Amino acid sequence: MARVDILWMDGEKTPRVSPATIEDRSRGGVSVRMKNAIEVASHITIKSGTLQISGIVTNCRRQKIEFIVGVRLDEREEQDSK
Numbered sequence: 001m002a003r004v005d006i007l008w009m010d011g012e013k014t015p016r017v018s019p020a021t022i023e024d025r026s027r028g029g030v031s032v033r034m035k036n037a038i039e040v041a042s043h044i045t046i047k048s049g050t051l052q053i054s055g056i057v058t059n060c061r062r063q064k065i066e067f068i069v070g071v072r073l074d075e076r077e078e079q080d081s082k
Contacts, residue, residue: 002021002022002048003019003020003021003048004019004020004021004022004032004046004047004048004051005017005018005019005020005047005048006018006019006020006032006034006036006038006044006045006046006069007044007045007046007047008038008042008043008044008045008057009042009043010039011039016036018034018035018036019034019035020032020033020034020046020069021033021034022046023068028072028073029055029058029070029071029072029073030046030053030055030070030071030073031068031069031070031071032046032068032069032071033063033066033067033068033069034066034067034069035065035066035067036067037060037062037067037069038057038060038067038069039057039060040057040058040059040060041056041057042056042057043055043056043057044056044057044069044071046071053073053074054073054074055071055072055073055074056071056072056074057069057070057071058070058071058072
């Protein structure tokens with residue numbers, strides 16, 4: 001589990017940033033745990049140090065006081081992780 005920052009635009013096109021923890025990563029996606037909900041289909045960027053990946057939110061579900069957000073990585077990100 002790695003600590004990262006999630007950057008996205010909310011429904012009113014306001015830039016947002018929130019700390020998160022990477023829960024799981026595969027070739028095609030990543031799941032993160034965070035305090036904010038993000039709308040499905042939102043484009044996000046995940047940053048930590050020199051790491052920067054982006055993708056589209058595919059699901060967001062509440063788990064107690066946090067949210068688990070599933071992200072499908074952009075095609076270029078998938079190729080870079082192979």
